[in-house]
Amino acid sequence: MINGIRKNAVVKPGGFIELQATELPVGTTVEVIVLVDETPTSQASMSTHPLANLSKAERTAKIQAALGSWKNDSEITEIFSEIDRERHAYQGRPLATFDE
Numbered sequence: 001m002i003n004g005i006r007k008n009a010v011v012k013p014g015g016f017i018e019l020q021a022t023e024l025p026v027g028t029t030v031e032v033i034v035l036v037d038e039t040p041t042s043q044a045s046m047s048t049h050p051l052a053n054l055s056k057a058e059r060t061a062k063i064q065a066a067l068g069s070w071k072n073d074s075e076i077t078e079i080f081s082e083i084d085r086e087r088h089a090y091q092g093r094p095l096a097t098f099d100e
Contacts, residue, residue: 005024009017017034024030051059070076
């Protein structure tokens with residue numbers, strides 16, 4: 001015989017869901033089915049994008065401030081030169097010969 005217990009829970013950071021069912025004896029095997037409430041309030045709380053709560057003008061300003069922020073960075077030329085040196089220094093892996 002299958003009995004049902006209905007509980008509501010809130011997803012915690014890291015995706016953890018905690019349920020407490022004192023009416024179940026210790027060691028009981030249970031099957032857990034998660035049904036997600038997709039009302040607009042739960043959808044809004046699921047949004048984790050850092051720009052999600054900004055207006056379009058605020059998002060545009062933040063993005064434009066970030067674009068090209070490296071432009072006047074004096075280390076950029078040195079970083080790309082080092083990447084270029086490393087890229088050209090790699091000769092590939094040794095090839096296996098059939099003579100050995």
